[in-house]
Amino acid sequence: MTDRAEAIGIFDSGMGGLTVLRAIRERLPSEPLLYLGDTARVPYGSKSAATVERYAQACAGVLVKQGVKLLVVACNTASAYALPCLRAELDAPVLGVIEPGAQAAASQTRNGRVGVIGTAATIGSGAYQEALLRVNEDLRVVAQHCPLFVPLAEEGWTDGPVPRQVASHYLASMRQAEVDTLVLGCTHYPLLKTVIGEVMGDSVTLIDSAEATSAVVAEVLGGAGLVAPEGETARQRFLVTDSPQRFAEAGARFLGHELREVEWVDFS
Amino acid sequence: MTDRAEAIGIFDSGMGGLTVLRAIRERLPSEPLLYLGDTARVPYGSKSAATVERYAQACAGVLVKQGVKLLVVACNTASAYALPCLRAELDAPVLGVIEPGAQAAASQTRNGRVGVIGTAATIGSGAYQEALLRVNEDLRVVAQHCPLFVPLAEEGWTDGPVPRQVASHYLASMRQAEVDTLVLGCTHYPLLKTVIGEVMGDSVTLIDSAEATSAVVAEVLGGAGLVAPEGETARQRFLVTDSPQRFAEAGARFLGHELREVEWVDFS
Numbered sequence: 001m002t003d004r005a006e007a008i009g010i011f012d013s014g015m016g017g018l019t020v021l022r023a024i025r026e027r028l029p030s031e032p033l034l035y036l037g038d039t040a041r042v043p044y045g046s047k048s049a050a051t052v053e054r055y056a057q058a059c060a061g062v063l064v065k066q067g068v069k070l071l072v073v074a075c076n077t078a079s080a081y082a083l084p085c086l087r088a089e090l091d092a093p094v095l096g097v098i099e100p101g102a103q104a105a106a107s108q109t110r111n112g113r114v115g116v117i118g119t120a121a122t123i124g125s126g127a128y129q130e131a132l133l134r135v136n137e138d139l140r141v142v143a144q145h146c147p148l149f150v151p152l153a154e155e156g157w158t159d160g161p162v163p164r165q166v167a168s169h170y171l172a173s174m175r176q177a178e179v180d181t182l183v184l185g186c187t188h189y190p191l192l193k194t195v196i197g198e199v200m201g202d203s204v205t206l207i208d209s210a211e212a213t214s215a216v217v218a219e220v221l222g223g224a225g226l227v228a229p230e231g232e233t234a235r236q237r238f239l240v241t242d243s244p245q246r247f248a249e250a251g252a253r254f255l256g257h258e259l260r261e262v263e264w265v266d267f268s
Numbered sequence: 269m270t271d272r273a274e275a276i277g278i279f280d281s282g283m284g285g286l287t288v289l290r291a292i293r294e295r296l297p298s299e300p301l302l303y304l305g306d307t308a309r310v311p312y313g314s315k316s317a318a319t320v321e322r323y324a325q326a327c328a329g330v331l332v333k334q335g336v337k338l339l340v341v342a343c344n345t346a347s348a349y350a351l352p353c354l355r356a357e358l359d360a361p362v363l364g365v366i367e368p369g370a371q372a373a374a375s376q377t378r379n380g381r382v383g384v385i386g387t388a389a390t391i392g393s394g395a396y397q398e399a400l401l402r403v404n405e406d407l408r409v410v411a412q413h414c415p416l417f418v419p420l421a422e423e424g425w426t427d428g429p430v431p432r433q434v435a436s437h438y439l440a441s442m443r444q445a446e447v448d449t450l451v452l453g454c455t456h457y458p459l460l461k462t463v464i465g466e467v468m469g470d471s472v473t474l475i476d477s478a479e480a481t482s483a484v485v486a487e488v489l490g491g492a493g494l495v496a497p498e499g500e501t502a503r504q505r506f507l508v509t510d511s512p513q514r515f516a517e518a519g520a521r522f523l524g525h526e527l528r529e530v531e532w533v534d535f536s
Contacts, residue, residue: 041309047511148420155416162434165429165433243315
Protein backbone atom coordinates (compact mmCIF):
# COMPACT_ATOMS: atom_id res chain seq x y z
CA MET A 1 0.00 0.00 0.00
CA THR A 2 1.28 3.45 -0.85
CA ASP A 3 2.30 5.59 2.09
CA ARG A 4 1.11 9.19 1.91
CA ALA A 5 4.22 10.26 3.83
CA GLU A 6 6.36 9.12 0.89
CA ALA A 7 7.94 11.73 -1.38
CA ILE A 8 6.77 12.96 -4.75
CA GLY A 9 9.41 11.76 -7.20
CA ILE A 10 10.43 14.20 -9.94
CA PHE A 11 12.92 13.51 -12.71
CA ASP A 12 14.45 15.46 -15.53
CA SER A 13 17.37 15.06 -17.91
CA GLY A 14 19.23 17.68 -15.89
CA MET A 15 18.52 20.95 -14.10
CA GLY A 16 15.53 22.27 -16.04
CA GLY A 17 13.02 20.26 -14.00
CA LEU A 18 13.91 22.36 -10.97
CA THR A 19 11.38 24.90 -12.30
CA VAL A 20 8.75 22.17 -11.87
CA LEU A 21 10.05 21.27 -8.42
CA ARG A 22 9.84 24.91 -7.40
CA ALA A 23 6.24 25.24 -8.58
CA ILE A 24 5.25 22.07 -6.69
CA ARG A 25 7.07 23.27 -3.57
CA GLU A 26 5.24 26.61 -3.66
CA ARG A 27 1.83 25.00 -4.04
CA LEU A 28 2.41 22.03 -1.73
CA PRO A 29 4.96 23.02 0.92
CA SER A 30 4.20 19.99 3.12
CA GLU A 31 5.11 17.43 0.48
CA PRO A 32 8.53 15.77 0.67
CA LEU A 33 10.22 15.94 -2.75
CA LEU A 34 12.82 13.64 -4.27
CA TYR A 35 14.41 14.97 -7.47
CA LEU A 36 16.58 13.04 -9.91
CA GLY A 37 18.59 14.92 -12.55
CA ASP A 38 20.26 12.67 -15.15
CA THR A 39 23.09 15.16 -15.53
CA ALA A 40 25.55 12.56 -16.88
CA ARG A 41 23.35 11.90 -19.94
CA VAL A 42 21.82 15.35 -20.47
CA PRO A 43 20.44 16.47 -22.91
CA TYR A 44 17.61 14.15 -23.94
CA GLY A 45 16.15 16.56 -26.51
CA SER A 46 18.60 15.68 -29.28
CA LYS A 47 18.42 11.90 -28.79
CA SER A 48 16.29 9.15 -30.27
CA ALA A 49 12.93 7.98 -28.91
CA ALA A 50 14.36 4.57 -27.96
CA THR A 51 17.22 6.09 -25.96
CA VAL A 52 14.98 8.63 -24.21
CA GLU A 53 12.54 5.85 -23.27
CA ARG A 54 15.35 3.69 -21.91
CA TYR A 55 16.76 6.53 -19.80
CA ALA A 56 13.31 7.49 -18.51
CA GLN A 57 12.68 3.92 -17.40
CA ALA A 58 16.03 3.88 -15.60
CA CYS A 59 15.33 7.22 -13.87
CA ALA A 60 11.87 6.07 -12.79
CA GLY A 61 13.39 2.84 -11.48
CA VAL A 62 15.82 4.74 -9.24
CA LEU A 63 13.02 6.87 -7.77
CA VAL A 64 10.61 3.97 -7.28
CA LYS A 65 13.31 2.03 -5.45
CA GLN A 66 13.65 4.94 -3.00
CA GLY A 67 9.86 4.91 -2.48
CA VAL A 68 7.70 7.57 -4.13
CA LYS A 69 3.92 7.90 -4.04
CA LEU A 70 3.63 9.84 -7.32
CA LEU A 71 6.04 10.31 -10.22
CA VAL A 72 6.37 13.58 -12.13
CA VAL A 73 8.22 13.45 -15.45
CA ALA A 74 9.47 17.05 -15.40
CA CYS A 75 11.30 16.75 -18.73
CA ASN A 76 9.24 17.58 -21.80
CA THR A 77 11.18 15.19 -24.04
CA ALA A 78 10.78 12.28 -21.60
CA SER A 79 7.09 13.17 -21.19
CA ALA A 80 6.71 13.12 -24.97
CA TYR A 81 8.23 9.66 -25.40
CA ALA A 82 8.05 7.70 -22.17
CA LEU A 83 4.71 8.35 -20.44
CA PRO A 84 2.91 5.34 -21.93
CA CYS A 85 5.63 2.85 -20.98
CA LEU A 86 6.07 4.34 -17.49
CA ARG A 87 2.32 4.25 -16.85
CA ALA A 88 2.18 0.64 -18.00
CA GLU A 89 5.05 -0.41 -15.75
CA LEU A 90 4.51 1.50 -12.52
CA ASP A 91 1.88 1.23 -9.80
CA ALA A 92 2.21 4.86 -8.70
CA PRO A 93 0.43 7.58 -10.70
CA VAL A 94 2.69 9.12 -13.39
CA LEU A 95 2.24 12.72 -14.57
CA GLY A 96 4.01 14.51 -17.39
CA VAL A 97 4.32 18.20 -18.21
CA ILE A 98 2.79 18.14 -21.68
CA GLU A 99 -0.88 17.59 -20.94
CA PRO A 100 -1.02 20.27 -18.22
CA GLY A 101 0.75 22.73 -20.54
CA ALA A 102 -1.56 21.92 -23.43
CA GLN A 103 -4.64 22.31 -21.21
CA ALA A 104 -3.45 25.69 -19.97
CA ALA A 105 -2.72 26.91 -23.51
CA ALA A 106 -6.05 25.73 -24.88
CA SER A 107 -7.90 27.56 -22.12
CA GLN A 108 -5.93 30.81 -22.62
CA THR A 109 -6.08 31.28 -26.38
CA ARG A 110 -8.65 33.71 -27.74
CA ASN A 111 -7.99 33.41 -31.46
CA GLY A 112 -7.49 29.61 -31.47
CA ARG A 113 -3.90 29.86 -32.73
CA VAL A 114 -1.41 28.25 -30.39
CA GLY A 115 2.35 27.96 -30.83
CA VAL A 116 4.58 25.35 -29.21
CA ILE A 117 8.36 25.52 -28.96
CA GLY A 118 10.60 22.74 -27.64
CA THR A 119 13.55 20.49 -28.33
CA ALA A 120 13.89 18.63 -31.63
CA ALA A 121 12.71 15.42 -29.93
CA THR A 122 9.69 16.99 -28.20
CA ILE A 123 8.48 18.77 -31.33
CA GLY A 124 9.29 15.79 -33.55
CA SER A 125 7.20 13.49 -31.34
CA GLY A 126 4.05 15.51 -32.06
CA ALA A 127 3.02 15.06 -28.41
CA TYR A 128 2.10 18.71 -27.77
CA GLN A 129 0.33 19.04 -31.10
CA GLU A 130 -1.77 15.95 -30.32
CA ALA A 131 -2.47 16.99 -26.73
CA LEU A 132 -3.69 20.42 -27.86
CA LEU A 133 -5.98 18.94 -30.51
CA ARG A 134 -7.37 16.46 -27.98
CA VAL A 135 -8.48 19.42 -25.84
CA ASN A 136 -9.90 21.34 -28.80
CA GLU A 137 -9.77 19.93 -32.30
CA ASP A 138 -10.43 23.35 -33.83
CA LEU A 139 -7.16 24.84 -32.62
CA ARG A 140 -4.56 25.80 -35.17
CA VAL A 141 -1.21 24.62 -33.81
CA VAL A 142 2.21 25.81 -35.01
CA ALA A 143 5.28 23.96 -33.69
CA GLN A 144 8.95 24.86 -33.88
CA HIS A 145 12.06 23.30 -32.39
CA CYS A 146 14.61 25.73 -30.96
CA PRO A 147 17.79 23.71 -30.33
CA LEU A 148 19.97 26.67 -29.37
CA PHE A 149 17.70 27.86 -26.55
CA VAL A 150 18.91 25.20 -24.08
CA PRO A 151 22.63 25.99 -24.47
CA LEU A 152 21.89 29.73 -24.33
CA ALA A 153 19.89 29.28 -21.11
CA GLU A 154 22.52 27.00 -19.59
CA GLU A 155 25.23 29.56 -20.36
CA GLY A 156 23.12 32.27 -18.73
CA TRP A 157 23.22 34.12 -22.06
CA THR A 158 19.64 35.33 -21.74
CA ASP A 159 19.72 38.90 -23.02
CA GLY A 160 21.47 41.05 -25.60
CA PRO A 161 21.69 40.81 -29.37
CA VAL A 162 22.62 37.11 -29.69
CA PRO A 163 19.64 35.58 -27.83
CA ARG A 164 17.36 38.17 -29.43
CA GLN A 165 18.48 37.23 -32.95
CA VAL A 166 18.24 33.52 -32.21
CA ALA A 167 14.73 34.04 -30.84
CA SER A 168 13.72 36.16 -33.86
CA HIS A 169 14.95 33.42 -36.15
CA TYR A 170 13.13 30.58 -34.39
CA LEU A 171 9.92 32.50 -33.69
CA ALA A 172 9.38 33.93 -37.18
CA SER A 173 6.86 31.19 -38.01
CA MET A 174 4.94 31.90 -34.78
CA ARG A 175 4.65 35.59 -35.58
CA GLN A 176 3.62 34.86 -39.14
CA ALA A 177 0.91 32.48 -37.91
CA GLU A 178 -0.29 35.18 -35.47
CA VAL A 179 -0.48 32.85 -32.47
CA ASP A 180 -1.81 34.57 -29.35
CA THR A 181 -0.53 31.85 -26.98
CA LEU A 182 2.89 30.21 -26.95
CA VAL A 183 3.76 27.10 -24.94
CA LEU A 184 7.33 27.08 -23.60
CA GLY A 185 7.64 23.34 -24.15
CA CYS A 186 11.02 22.85 -22.51
CA THR A 187 11.82 23.48 -18.86
CA HIS A 188 14.79 25.69 -19.78
CA TYR A 189 12.82 28.14 -21.86
CA PRO A 190 11.32 30.16 -19.00
CA LEU A 191 14.88 31.43 -18.43
CA LEU A 192 14.60 33.11 -21.85
CA LYS A 193 11.10 34.47 -21.16
CA THR A 194 12.13 38.12 -21.43
CA VAL A 195 13.67 37.75 -24.88
CA ILE A 196 10.88 35.48 -26.13
CA GLY A 197 8.31 37.98 -24.83
CA GLU A 198 10.09 40.88 -26.57
CA VAL A 199 10.09 39.03 -29.90
CA MET A 200 6.48 37.83 -29.65
CA GLY A 201 5.05 41.08 -28.26
CA ASP A 202 2.89 41.88 -25.23
CA SER A 203 -0.32 40.49 -26.71
CA VAL A 204 0.99 36.91 -26.75
CA THR A 205 0.55 34.81 -23.60
CA LEU A 206 3.52 32.61 -22.68
CA ILE A 207 2.62 29.29 -21.05
CA ASP A 208 5.09 27.74 -18.62
CA SER A 209 4.08 24.13 -17.96
CA ALA A 210 5.60 24.08 -14.45
CA GLU A 211 2.74 26.04 -12.91
CA ALA A 212 0.04 24.02 -14.70
CA THR A 213 1.76 20.76 -13.75
CA SER A 214 1.87 21.65 -10.06
CA ALA A 215 -1.91 22.20 -10.13
CA VAL A 216 -2.44 18.74 -11.62
CA VAL A 217 -0.10 17.21 -9.02
CA ALA A 218 -2.25 18.76 -6.25
CA GLU A 219 -5.46 17.43 -7.85
CA VAL A 220 -4.13 13.90 -8.30
CA LEU A 221 -2.72 13.69 -4.77
CA GLY A 222 -6.06 14.87 -3.39
CA GLY A 223 -8.05 12.48 -5.56
CA ALA A 224 -5.91 9.51 -4.59
CA GLY A 225 -5.88 10.32 -0.87
CA LEU A 226 -2.11 10.78 -0.95
CA VAL A 227 -1.75 14.30 0.46
CA ALA A 228 1.04 14.43 3.06
CA PRO A 229 0.10 15.27 6.63
CA GLU A 230 0.18 19.10 7.16
CA GLY A 231 3.26 20.24 8.96
CA GLU A 232 6.52 22.01 8.57
CA THR A 233 8.17 22.46 5.19
CA ALA A 234 9.09 18.96 4.13
CA ARG A 235 12.40 17.48 3.12
CA GLN A 236 13.87 17.99 -0.37
CA ARG A 237 16.49 15.55 -1.64
CA PHE A 238 18.37 15.60 -4.92
CA LEU A 239 19.99 12.73 -6.79
CA VAL A 240 22.24 13.33 -9.80
CA THR A 241 24.23 11.11 -12.15
CA ASP A 242 27.07 13.62 -12.71
CA SER A 243 28.86 15.79 -10.12
CA PRO A 244 26.68 16.65 -7.06
CA GLN A 245 28.77 19.73 -6.34
CA ARG A 246 28.18 21.25 -9.77
CA PHE A 247 24.49 20.52 -9.52
CA ALA A 248 24.29 22.15 -6.10
CA GLU A 249 26.02 25.29 -7.41
CA ALA A 250 23.97 25.67 -10.59
CA GLY A 251 20.77 24.54 -8.83
CA ALA A 252 21.13 27.32 -6.28
CA ARG A 253 20.98 29.81 -9.17
CA PHE A 254 17.84 28.08 -10.48
CA LEU A 255 16.04 27.93 -7.15
CA GLY A 256 17.37 31.03 -5.48
CA HIS A 257 18.43 29.14 -2.35
CA GLU A 258 21.06 26.64 -1.26
CA LEU A 259 20.57 22.97 -2.16
CA ARG A 260 21.45 20.60 0.62
CA GLU A 261 21.33 16.83 0.33
CA VAL A 262 22.61 16.34 -3.22
CA GLU A 263 23.86 12.78 -3.78
CA TRP A 264 25.42 10.92 -6.69
CA VAL A 265 23.64 7.88 -8.11
CA ASP A 266 24.01 5.92 -11.29
CA PHE A 267 22.10 3.28 -13.10
CA SER A 268 24.58 1.88 -15.57
CA MET B 269 50.52 -10.51 -29.68
CA THR B 270 48.97 -7.64 -31.57
CA ASP B 271 47.89 -8.37 -35.09
CA ARG B 272 48.78 -5.69 -37.64
CA ALA B 273 45.68 -6.57 -39.62
CA GLU B 274 43.52 -5.38 -36.71
CA ALA B 275 41.69 -2.07 -36.96
CA ILE B 276 42.66 1.30 -35.58
CA GLY B 277 40.04 2.06 -32.92
CA ILE B 278 38.77 5.65 -32.76
CA PHE B 279 36.27 6.99 -30.27
CA ASP B 280 34.50 10.26 -29.68
CA SER B 281 31.55 11.49 -27.65
CA GLY B 282 29.56 11.67 -30.89
CA MET B 283 30.09 12.69 -34.51
CA GLY B 284 32.89 15.21 -34.21
CA GLY B 285 35.61 12.57 -34.25
CA LEU B 286 34.67 11.74 -37.83
CA THR B 287 36.95 14.62 -38.83
CA VAL B 288 39.81 12.64 -37.25
CA LEU B 289 38.67 9.42 -38.93
CA ARG B 290 38.64 11.20 -42.28
CA ALA B 291 42.16 12.55 -41.83
CA ILE B 292 43.45 9.08 -40.87
CA ARG B 293 41.64 7.51 -43.83
CA GLU B 294 43.21 10.01 -46.24
CA ARG B 295 46.71 9.44 -44.93
CA LEU B 296 46.42 5.67 -44.37
CA PRO B 297 43.89 4.24 -46.83
CA SER B 298 44.94 0.62 -46.18
CA GLU B 299 44.15 0.71 -42.47
CA PRO B 300 40.87 -0.83 -41.29
CA LEU B 301 39.06 1.64 -38.99
CA LEU B 302 36.60 0.97 -36.19
CA TYR B 303 34.82 4.10 -34.90
CA LEU B 304 32.73 4.37 -31.75
CA GLY B 305 30.50 7.43 -31.22
CA ASP B 306 28.93 7.63 -27.75
CA THR B 307 25.90 9.42 -29.19
CA ALA B 308 23.61 8.44 -26.32
CA ARG B 309 25.75 10.35 -23.80
CA VAL B 310 27.02 13.23 -25.95
CA PRO B 311 28.22 15.87 -25.12
CA TYR B 312 31.18 15.22 -22.83
CA GLY B 313 32.38 18.83 -22.85
CA SER B 314 29.92 20.05 -20.23
CA LYS B 315 30.39 17.11 -17.84
CA SER B 316 32.68 16.46 -14.88
CA ALA B 317 36.14 14.91 -15.09
CA ALA B 318 35.00 11.78 -13.23
CA THR B 319 32.10 11.17 -15.62
CA VAL B 320 34.21 11.80 -18.73
CA GLU B 321 36.85 9.40 -17.45
CA ARG B 322 34.26 6.71 -16.74
CA TYR B 323 32.72 7.05 -20.21
CA ALA B 324 36.13 7.03 -21.90
CA GLN B 325 37.06 3.81 -20.10
CA ALA B 326 33.78 2.24 -21.21
CA CYS B 327 34.29 3.34 -24.84
CA ALA B 328 37.85 2.03 -24.87
CA GLY B 329 36.61 -1.25 -23.40
CA VAL B 330 34.12 -1.76 -26.23
CA LEU B 331 36.81 -1.14 -28.87
CA VAL B 332 39.43 -3.32 -27.19
CA LYS B 333 36.92 -6.17 -26.97
CA GLN B 334 36.47 -5.96 -30.73
CA GLY B 335 40.24 -6.09 -31.20
CA VAL B 336 42.16 -2.91 -32.06
CA LYS B 337 45.90 -2.47 -32.50
CA LEU B 338 45.94 1.25 -31.64
CA LEU B 339 43.41 3.50 -29.90
CA VAL B 340 42.79 7.11 -30.92
CA VAL B 341 40.86 9.27 -28.49
CA ALA B 342 39.35 11.62 -31.08
CA CYS B 343 37.45 13.69 -28.50
CA ASN B 344 39.35 16.63 -27.05
CA THR B 345 37.51 16.46 -23.73
CA ALA B 346 38.20 12.74 -23.31
CA SER B 347 41.83 13.32 -24.37
CA ALA B 348 42.08 16.04 -21.73
CA TYR B 349 40.82 13.88 -18.89
CA ALA B 350 41.24 10.20 -19.70
CA LEU B 351 44.59 9.64 -21.46
CA PRO B 352 46.56 8.77 -18.31
CA CYS B 353 44.06 6.18 -17.09
CA LEU B 354 43.63 4.64 -20.56
CA ARG B 355 47.38 4.40 -21.06
CA ALA B 356 47.76 2.75 -17.66
CA GLU B 357 45.03 0.19 -18.37
CA LEU B 358 45.55 -0.77 -22.01
CA ASP B 359 48.26 -2.73 -23.76
CA ALA B 360 47.70 -1.06 -27.15
CA PRO B 361 49.21 2.40 -27.79
CA VAL B 362 46.76 5.22 -26.96
CA LEU B 363 46.89 8.58 -28.77
CA GLY B 364 44.90 11.71 -28.05
CA VAL B 365 44.30 14.82 -30.14
CA ILE B 366 45.72 17.39 -27.75
CA GLU B 367 49.45 16.75 -28.00
CA PRO B 368 49.48 16.65 -31.82
CA GLY B 369 47.45 19.88 -31.94
CA ALA B 370 49.73 21.58 -29.43
CA GLN B 371 52.85 20.46 -31.36
CA ALA B 372 51.44 21.81 -34.61
CA ALA B 373 50.51 25.15 -33.04
CA ALA B 374 53.88 25.57 -31.35
CA SER B 375 55.68 24.97 -34.64
CA GLN B 376 53.45 27.41 -36.57
CA THR B 377 53.44 30.48 -34.32
CA ARG B 378 55.77 33.31 -35.26
CA ASN B 379 55.03 35.75 -32.44
CA GLY B 380 54.83 33.11 -29.68
CA ARG B 381 51.21 33.93 -28.84
CA VAL B 382 48.91 30.95 -29.20
CA GLY B 383 45.17 30.80 -28.57
CA VAL B 384 43.19 27.67 -27.72
CA ILE B 385 39.41 27.33 -27.89
CA GLY B 386 37.42 24.31 -26.72
CA THR B 387 34.62 23.04 -24.51
CA ALA B 388 34.32 24.12 -20.89
CA ALA B 389 35.79 20.78 -19.78
CA THR B 390 38.74 20.83 -22.19
CA ILE B 391 39.72 24.39 -21.37
CA GLY B 392 39.06 23.88 -17.65
CA SER B 393 41.39 20.87 -17.60
CA GLY B 394 44.35 23.01 -18.67
CA ALA B 395 45.55 20.13 -20.87
CA TYR B 396 46.21 22.25 -23.99
CA GLN B 397 47.81 25.00 -22.00
CA GLU B 398 50.18 22.49 -20.37
CA ALA B 399 50.92 20.64 -23.61
CA LEU B 400 51.84 23.92 -25.37
CA LEU B 401 54.16 24.98 -22.56
CA ARG B 402 55.81 21.54 -22.55
CA VAL B 403 56.74 22.13 -26.19
CA ASN B 404 57.93 25.67 -25.58
CA GLU B 405 57.79 27.23 -22.15
CA ASP B 406 58.15 30.72 -23.59
CA LEU B 407 54.82 30.64 -25.40
CA ARG B 408 52.09 32.97 -24.26
CA VAL B 409 48.87 30.92 -24.21
CA VAL B 410 45.34 32.34 -24.13
CA ALA B 411 42.46 29.90 -23.61
CA GLN B 412 38.71 30.39 -23.99
CA HIS B 413 35.78 28.00 -23.79
CA CYS B 414 33.10 28.45 -26.44
CA PRO B 415 30.10 26.39 -25.32
CA LEU B 416 27.73 27.58 -28.07
CA PHE B 417 29.99 26.49 -30.94
CA VAL B 418 29.05 22.79 -30.67
CA PRO B 419 25.28 23.35 -30.85
CA LEU B 420 25.75 25.87 -33.69
CA ALA B 421 27.88 23.38 -35.64
CA GLU B 422 25.48 20.52 -34.96
CA GLU B 423 22.56 22.62 -36.20
CA GLY B 424 24.51 23.47 -39.35
CA TRP B 425 24.18 27.15 -38.37
CA THR B 426 27.67 28.01 -39.60
CA ASP B 427 27.29 31.38 -41.30
CA GLY B 428 25.28 34.58 -41.02
CA PRO B 429 24.99 37.14 -38.24
CA VAL B 430 24.32 34.78 -35.30
CA PRO B 431 27.45 32.59 -35.57
CA ARG B 432 29.49 35.69 -36.42
CA GLN B 433 28.32 37.51 -33.28
CA VAL B 434 28.85 34.44 -31.11
CA ALA B 435 32.36 34.07 -32.54
CA SER B 436 33.14 37.78 -32.03
CA HIS B 437 32.02 37.46 -28.43
CA TYR B 438 34.12 34.38 -27.65
CA LEU B 439 37.18 35.43 -29.62
CA ALA B 440 37.50 38.97 -28.26
CA SER B 441 40.20 37.88 -25.80
CA MET B 442 42.16 36.16 -28.62
CA ARG B 443 42.15 39.30 -30.74
CA GLN B 444 43.13 41.45 -27.80
CA ALA B 445 46.06 39.13 -27.01
CA GLU B 446 47.11 39.30 -30.69
CA VAL B 447 47.56 35.55 -31.06
CA ASP B 448 48.85 34.57 -34.51
CA THR B 449 47.87 30.88 -34.14
CA LEU B 450 44.57 29.49 -32.85
CA VAL B 451 44.00 25.83 -31.96
CA LEU B 452 40.49 24.60 -32.75
CA GLY B 453 40.46 22.41 -29.65
CA CYS B 454 37.16 20.63 -30.31
CA THR B 455 36.42 18.37 -33.25
CA HIS B 456 33.27 20.33 -34.11
CA TYR B 457 34.99 23.67 -34.52
CA PRO B 458 36.43 23.09 -38.02
CA LEU B 459 32.80 23.29 -39.21
CA LEU B 460 32.84 26.93 -38.07
CA LYS B 461 36.24 27.62 -39.64
CA THR B 462 34.94 30.26 -42.06
CA VAL B 463 33.33 32.38 -39.38
CA ILE B 464 36.24 31.93 -36.96
CA GLY B 465 38.64 32.89 -39.75
CA GLU B 466 36.62 36.03 -40.58
CA VAL B 467 36.65 37.15 -36.96
CA MET B 468 40.35 36.41 -36.40
CA GLY B 469 41.57 37.74 -39.75
CA ASP B 470 43.76 36.24 -42.47
CA SER B 471 47.00 36.61 -40.57
CA VAL B 472 45.96 34.08 -37.91
CA THR B 473 46.67 30.39 -38.58
CA LEU B 474 43.89 28.01 -37.51
CA ILE B 475 45.09 24.60 -36.28
CA ASP B 476 42.80 21.62 -36.74
CA SER B 477 44.11 18.72 -34.62
CA ALA B 478 42.71 16.04 -36.96
CA GLU B 479 45.46 16.49 -39.52
CA ALA B 480 48.24 16.60 -36.92
CA THR B 481 46.81 13.54 -35.16
CA SER B 482 46.74 11.48 -38.34
CA ALA B 483 50.46 12.18 -38.83
CA VAL B 484 51.21 10.91 -35.32
CA VAL B 485 49.08 7.80 -35.94
CA ALA B 486 51.17 7.04 -39.03
CA GLU B 487 54.42 7.50 -37.08
CA VAL B 488 53.35 5.32 -34.16
CA LEU B 489 52.07 2.52 -36.41
CA GLY B 490 55.32 2.58 -38.31
CA GLY B 491 57.42 2.65 -35.17
CA ALA B 492 55.55 -0.27 -33.60
CA GLY B 493 55.58 -2.37 -36.78
CA LEU B 494 51.80 -2.30 -36.91
CA VAL B 495 51.21 -0.91 -40.42
CA ALA B 496 48.52 -2.91 -42.22
CA PRO B 497 49.52 -4.85 -45.33
CA GLU B 498 49.16 -2.63 -48.44
CA GLY B 499 46.05 -3.39 -50.42
CA GLU B 500 42.66 -2.14 -51.31
CA THR B 501 40.84 0.50 -49.26
CA ALA B 502 40.19 -1.21 -45.96
CA ARG B 503 36.97 -1.72 -44.07
CA GLN B 504 35.36 1.07 -42.00
CA ARG B 505 32.89 0.13 -39.28
CA PHE B 506 30.91 2.39 -36.97
CA LEU B 507 29.46 1.65 -33.56
CA VAL B 508 27.07 4.08 -31.85
CA THR B 509 25.17 4.11 -28.55
CA ASP B 510 22.13 6.03 -29.90
CA SER B 511 20.29 5.52 -33.20
CA PRO B 512 22.49 4.06 -36.00
CA GLN B 513 20.19 5.49 -38.67
CA ARG B 514 20.56 9.07 -37.42
CA PHE B 515 24.30 8.65 -37.18
CA ALA B 516 24.49 7.31 -40.72
CA GLU B 517 22.49 10.29 -42.02
CA ALA B 518 24.41 12.99 -40.17
CA GLY B 519 27.72 11.18 -40.68
CA ALA B 520 27.24 11.22 -44.44
CA ARG B 521 27.13 15.04 -44.25
CA PHE B 522 30.34 15.02 -42.18
CA LEU B 523 32.26 12.63 -44.43
CA GLY B 524 30.73 13.47 -47.79
CA HIS B 525 29.94 9.83 -48.57
CA GLU B 526 27.52 7.14 -47.43
CA LEU B 527 28.26 5.30 -44.16
CA ARG B 528 27.65 1.59 -44.33
CA GLU B 529 28.03 -0.78 -41.39
CA VAL B 530 26.69 1.35 -38.56
CA GLU B 531 25.68 -0.77 -35.57
CA TRP B 532 24.17 -0.07 -32.16
CA VAL B 533 26.11 -1.01 -29.03
CA ASP B 534 25.81 -0.09 -25.42
CA PHE B 535 27.88 -0.46 -22.32
CA SER B 536 25.45 0.17 -19.51
